[in-house]
Amino acid sequence: MGGTQYDLVVIGAGSGGVRASRMAAGFGARVAVIEERDLGGTCVNVGCVPKKLFVHGSQFRTDFSHAAGYGWELGEPSLDWSELRGNKDREIARLNRVYEGILGSAGVEIIEGHGRVEGPHTVCVGKRTLNTASILIATGSWPVMPAIPGIEHAISSNEAFHLAPLPERVLVVGGGYIAVEFAGIFQGLGCQVTQLYRGDLFLRRFDRDVRTFVAEEIRKKGVDLRFSMNVSSITLEGATRVCRLTDGSELRVDCVLMATGRRPLTAGLGLEGAGVALNAQGGVVVNEDYVSSVPSILAVGDVIDRLQLTPVALAEGMYVARTRYGGLDVPRPDYANIPTAIFSQPPIGTVGLTEAQARVDHQVTIYRSSFRPLKLTMTDANERTMMKLVVDREDDRVLGCHMVGPEAGEIIQGLAIALKCGATKADFDQTVGIHPTAAEEFVTMRTAVQD
Numbered sequence: 001m002g003g004t005q006y007d008l009v010v011i012g013a014g015s016g017g018v019r020a021s022r023m024a025a026g027f028g029a030r031v032a033v034i035e036e037r038d039l040g041g042t043c044v045n046v047g048c049v050p051k052k053l054f055v056h057g058s059q060f061r062t063d064f065s066h067a068a069g070y071g072w073e074l075g076e077p078s079l080d081w082s083e084l085r086g087n088k089d090r091e092i093a094r095l096n097r098v099y100e101g102i103l104g105s106a107g108v109e110i111i112e113g114h115g116r117v118e119g120p121h122t123v124c125v126g127k128r129t130l131n132t133a134s135i136l137i138a139t140g141s142w143p144v145m146p147a148i149p150g151i152e153h154a155i156s157s158n159e160a161f162h163l164a165p166l167p168e169r170v171l172v173v174g175g176g177y178i179a180v181e182f183a184g185i186f187q188g189l190g191c192q193v194t195q196l197y198r199g200d201l202f203l204r205r206f207d208r209d210v211r212t213f214v215a216e217e218i219r220k221k222g223v224d225l226r227f228s229m230n231v232s233s234i235t236l237e238g239a240t241r242v243c244r245l246t247d248g249s250e251l252r253v254d255c256v257l258m259a260t261g262r263r264p265l266t267a268g269l270g271l272e273g274a275g276v277a278l279n280a281q282g283g284v285v286v287n288e289d290y291v292s293s294v295p296s297i298l299a300v301g302d303v304i305d306r307l308q309l310t311p312v313a314l315a316e317g318m319y320v321a322r323t324r325y326g327g328l329d330v331p332r333p334d335y336a337n338i339p340t341a342i343f344s345q346p347p348i349g350t351v352g353l354t355e356a357q358a359r360v361d362h363q364v365t366i367y368r369s370s371f372r373p374l375k376l377t378m379t380d381a382n383e384r385t386m387m388k389l390v391v392d393r394e395d396d397r398v399l400g401c402h403m404v405g406p407e408a409g410e411i412i413q414g415l416a417i418a419l420k421c422g423a424t425k426a427d428f429d430q431t432v433g434i435h436p437t438a439a440e441e442f443v444t445m446r447t448a449v450q451d
């Protein structure tokens with residue numbers, strides 16, 4: 001590595017880039033990280049963290065109404081949106097400073113600006129040219145906006161975090177988790193929400209029972225959820241967005257949020273010029289050690305177009321730092337049984353195979369349970385919780401755990417460890433429940449579902 005200014009130059013200070021750069025520097029490497037927006041990347045600034053804060057903020061309306069069943073009188077609650085948004089901004093600014101501190105104390109040089117690869121060992125930022133042994137591309141992904149007339153009157157999730165004022169009527173377009181989460185946030189905050197998805201049922205990669213169950217629950221909450229429907233154009237009438245839908249009808253709203261997918265962010269990075277192979281989506285093609293077609297250029301996180309999740313980007317960044325700069329022989333990140341949550345209302349937690357995926361290679365037994373959560377029994381709410389286990393009939397291994405209901409993410413995280421350890425249904429059955437909780441249902445489901 002002698003003769004170069006840096007051992008590693010990282011482009012992008014998001015989840016993957018920050019983790020890789022601070023760990024590599026911790027192992028003694030000379031590291032610079034380039035960031036053109038805010039430290040912490042998507043997750044901290046316009047993703048997981050502010051999204052979850054908004055989910056919390058939007059749940060109080062329901063919580064206040066439930067409180068009445070427990071004897072609390074609160075009067076008519078009202079929301080100060082600018083207070084919520086401002087407090088969220090302050091928390092994010094605090095996290096940006098925390099990231100700056102973490103990188104600084106690890107000895108990473110932070111360079112503000114747009115990084116561009118000029119060659120296998122050269123990166124340019126503004127007028128500076130950095131000479132480095134290796135380059136790590138960790139530039140993340142960017143929302144895709146569909147090419148329909150009037151798309152300039154719609155926003156992406158990036159802008160949804162900074163709306164002023166809070167719109168009264170919102171159209172959310174898309175069937176992925178970001179669309180579902182924002183529909184729930186806006187609904188909870190008191191907006192009138194319509195959600196459209198062009199397919200026959202949203203959340204394509206999830207278990208079908210989960211998808212149908214959560215659709216019903218979301219509708220109960222008041223979201224006007226329409227499938228096999230899309231927007232064909234948007235026009236402005238004053239501040240109103242007049243949306244023409246694919247069935248010919250018209251919908252008038254104050255805000256159109258397009259949550260119609262994200263693509264790896266590689267445009268303008270100079271990668272093709274440097275000989276780095278990209279896939280059809282623009283993602284960097286890497287081998288199992290995250291090395292691109294140019295041996296000195298690596299990539300991790302959303303930009304490699306595998307699983308677009310923060311813990312995955314962290315694991316990939318960590319692997320690169322440990323193996324290349326720590327000299328450690330650690331296992332490669334394992335993409336099997338990665339648990340995920342959707343912070344819809346009610347939320348979804350899931351790990352392992354869906355029933356349909358499991359049926360491809362296994363004979364399966366299905367356990368399913370649906371019930372009214374104890375907390376809601378003293379309220380008017382008719383929300384239900386659903387849990388499902390997919391079990392291999394041959395060796396009794398639990399292949400998938402799925403849940404829709406309060407704290408689904410918290411519950412499924414624990415079950416993910418069990419699946420990682422290869423737990424069987426008998427292991428679940430022999431586990432003593434915690435009573436009274438919803439989670440205990442996962443260890444007390446005894447009767448297989450007859451479909």
Ligand SMILES: Cc1cc2nc3c(=O)[nH]c(=O)nc-3n(C[C@H](O)[C@H](O)[C@H](O)COP(=O)(O)OP(=O)(O)OC[C@H]3O[C@@H](n4cnc5c(N)ncnc54)[C@H](O)[C@@H]3O)c2cc1C
Nearest residue numbers: 012014015016036041042047115139140301302308309310
């Ligand atoms: C609305 C939303 C909600 C989400 N919720 C969750 C969730 O609940 N749980 C979860 O696990 N994941 C969630 N995600 C996904 C998660 O945010 C991403 O998977 C994660 O941030 C990917 O990390 P990364 O390091 O690959 O990229 P990012 O975090 O996107 O970081 C990339 C960084 O590179 C910078 N950059 C790009 N190009 C350049 C350049 N040329 N020069 C300099 N800097 C550049 C960008 O400004 C950015 O800061 C969510 C995403 C969104 C959009």
